Amino acid sequence: MSQNRNWLLPLSAGALALLIVASLWVGDLPLSPTRVWAGLWHHDELAATVLWQIRLPRLIVAVLIGAALSSSGLVMQAYFRNSLASPGLLGVSSGGAAGAVIAIASGWSAVSLFILPAASIVGALVATSAVLILARRGASTERLLLAGIALNALLGAITSYVLTGYTLTYERNAQILFWLMGGLEDRTWEHVWVVLPVVVVAALLWPLGRSMDLVSLGSEEAQSLGVDVRHLHRKMLVLATVLTALATAVAGAVGFVGLIVPHSFRLLSGPEHRRLVPVTLIGGAGFVLACDLVARTVGHLRLGIVTALIGGPFFLWLLRRER
Amino acid sequence: MPAFVPTPLYLVLMLASAQLALSTPIRVVSQTVGSDELLLAVAEPSQIAALSHLAIDPSFSAIVKEAQPYPRITPGGDAESILKFSPTLVLFANYSRVELVEQVRRAHVQVIVLDRYATLADAYANLRLLAHALGTDARAEKVIADCTHRVATLEAKLRGVKPVRVIAPSIYALIPGDQTTFQDLCDHAGAENLAATIGHLYGHVSPPSEQMLTWPVDRIVVAGFNLNEAMAPLRNLPPYSLMPAVRENRAVLIDPYEISCVSHHRIDGYERLAHELHPEVFK
C-alpha cells in the first residue's frame, strides 16, 4: 500500500513546476512566451522589469508562504493531536495582524518597505510570548489552546479598535482591510528577503518527522517510547510560530492554507511525517501559487478570499466524509 | 500625517528629471481620483494614458463625463496593471500602497506622490506642479485664475452673511470634524461645522451621540443624488432620528463627490452648498 503513495511527491513537484511557469507567463501585462523568455535573460527591457521586479518576487513569496503555512499547520496538528488545528490557534497571526494594523494606522508603514513586515513580526512574537507565559512551563495542550483563544480575542479587539476608532482617513482603513484579507500584490524583493528564512526553518523541521509520528498519537505514550517530549514540543512550537509569523508578515492574514493542505495530504499520503513533511511543503507551495493564479486571472480577487472560497467548502466536505 | 520624504526637495528632483524627460512623448497614468481631476484640468488629451477606476464613479468623481473616453486601471490592480499603459509618469497620493508606488519606481517610471491636498491652496500648488511636469503651465494658470475668480465672487456674495450651523452625518457612525474636506466646504460656503466648533472633533471620528442632541443644528448636510433617499436612513438611526433638524426635514443635498473632493473641483461644492444654505443671496 505504501507503493501507491510514492508518486505523490514527484507529482506535486511536477505540478509546482508547471504552476511556476504559468505564474511567470500570466499577468495583467500580456507577454508572449517569447517575450517572457527574452525578459528572463534581460533582452527585453519592459518584460525584464515585469518579470524580475513584479512576477518573480510575487512567485517566490507565494511559494515560501505556502510552504510556511502548510508546514506550520502540520506541526500544530501533530502538537495538538487534532487534524483540525491550524497555525492561527495560538494567536500568532492575530499578533502579526495587530502589529501590521498599528503600523499602517500610525502612518509608519509608509516610511520604508521593511517597516510593515517588521511590525507584523514583532506583533507575532509578542503574541506568542504572551501565550507561552500565560501557559507556563510544562503546560498542557489544553491550557495553551485556551491561552490562544484568549489572545486571539484580545488582539482582534485591538485590530477592531484601530480600524474603527483611530484612523484619520478612510484610505488608511482601506489599506488595513486590504492587508487583513491577505494578498500578494506588489511583493518586492524586500519581502522575499523577509520570508526567506522559511527555507532554513523548513529544513529544521524535516528530521523531526519520526518523533512527530509518536507525539501525534499521545505525548505520554511518546515519552514512554523514548521521545524527549518536552524538548520536542518546544521545538515544534518555536518552528510553527516562526513559520506563521514570517508568512503573515509578508502576505497578511491568509487563512485555510494551514488547515486544508496538511489535512488533505495526510489523507492522500498517509500520516507518516517523514513523508508528509516534504509533501506538505511542496503541496502547500503549489496550493498557494494556484490560488494566487486564480486570484490574478479571475477579476483581481485577493489571495485570502480565494483560499477561503476554496478552503471553506472543501473543509466542510472533509468533515462530512469523516463521519 | 507623516510625509515620508522632504516634500520641497522631492518636488525639485522630480521637476528636474521631468525636464530631461520632456523629449519623449508624455504618457501619464493617474492612480487616484484626486489626481484624475488634476490631470484632466491641465493635460493635453494625448498625454493621458489611463485614469483611476473611480474616475467615472459619480460618487467620487467630479469629472465623470470628461473621463469617459479614457482607459482606466483595473481596481485593486498591481503594478502591472499600471505599467501596461507604458506610462512615462504615474500620479499617486500618499495613501496609495507603498509597495505599489515602489514597484512602479523600480520600473524606471517617473512618479509623483501628492501628499498635500487639504486646502484649495494645496490644489493650486498641485495643478502648477503637474502642469510643469507636462509642459502645460499656461493651462494651469488659466484654471487657477478661473477658480480664484469664482471663489472671490462667492466670497463677495457671502460677505456679512450669518453662518448656518450644520453637521454632515453619515450612516457609518463617523462624522467629519475640523481638518476635513467638509470643513473646507463650510469655511467657503458660509456655514459653521458644529462638529468642529462645539464638538471639537478632528478628522472622521465617532460623534458624541448624546451631546449631539443638544447642538443647535440649523441644517443637516447630506451627500447623495436624491434628498429623500439620502435622508431616509437617518430618520431611523439614533441619535440623528431624534434631532429636530432631521425630524423637521431641515436638510440640504450636495453631490457625493463634493463632500470628499481634494482637487480644485471642490469649488463646485462651495458654490452648491452656498446656494443651498443661502438662497436669498443668489436671487
Next chain:
Amino acid sequence: MNALEINHAQVPARLDNVSVTLGVGRVVGLIGPNGSGKSTLLQVAAGLLPEGKADVLWHGRKLEEIPVIERARQLAWVPQEARFEFGFTVRAVVAQGRFAHGDDERGVDDALQRLDLWSLRDRPVNRLSGGERHRVLLARALATDAKLHLWDEPLAQLDPRHGLNVLALARELARAGRTVWFSLHDLRLAHRLDELVLLQRGQLRAAGAPSTVLTEEALADVFGIRLRPAEGFDLEIY
C-alpha cells in the same frame, strides 16, 4: 535485586506516601476502587509524572540517572485510554515500539501475531473497535522488548478470549524473567496473580500474596463487599 522500587511516592491529592517493591519475573496486580490512585501510581513508576515526588528505581538504577531513550528500552507503559487521532496502520503503530531501538523491525511481526492482530495489520488504527485498539497498545508494548511492563487497565475492553490471552502473555513474560504490573477490577482474577498491591484513597492498604491482601476485612473495608475465598468454581491460567 528488585525489578521496581518506589519509595514514598507523593502526588498532591492523589498519592500519599506510597512505597512498593516488585520482584523480577512476577505478574503483579494493582487493585483498588476508582479514584484510589492506580493510574497515578503507574505513571509515577513509569517516570511520567515529574511533578510528583518519588524515589523510583528500575532494576536497582535510579530513574533520574537513566536517559530518556534508555528508559524506553527498559520499560513499556500502556495507558488506560487508546485514542488515535491519525490513521497510522496497526503495524506502523506497533513498530513505534522499536523507536528506542533505532527503528529496527525486530519482534514487530511476532507482537502482531501474539495479540491476534495479524489480519488487521494494514488497517488504520482510528478505524478499530475499542478492544482492538487496546490490543494494539499491548502489541506495541510487547515490541519494545522491555524488562518492566506497566499496563493500566489492559483487560477493560477485551472480550474473554482476548482477555485470557493477555493474561497468558503476562505469564509468559514473567517466565522469561520480566515483570508485569497491571491494574484490574476483577477480584477473582486478581486472586490468581503472583502478588497484589491494594490502594485505597491514594494510600497503600496492602501488598503481597493475594491471600494476604484479599482478606474478608480488606474487601469489606476497601470495596464495601462481602466475599471470601471458597472451594468449588476456580479458574487457573495455563
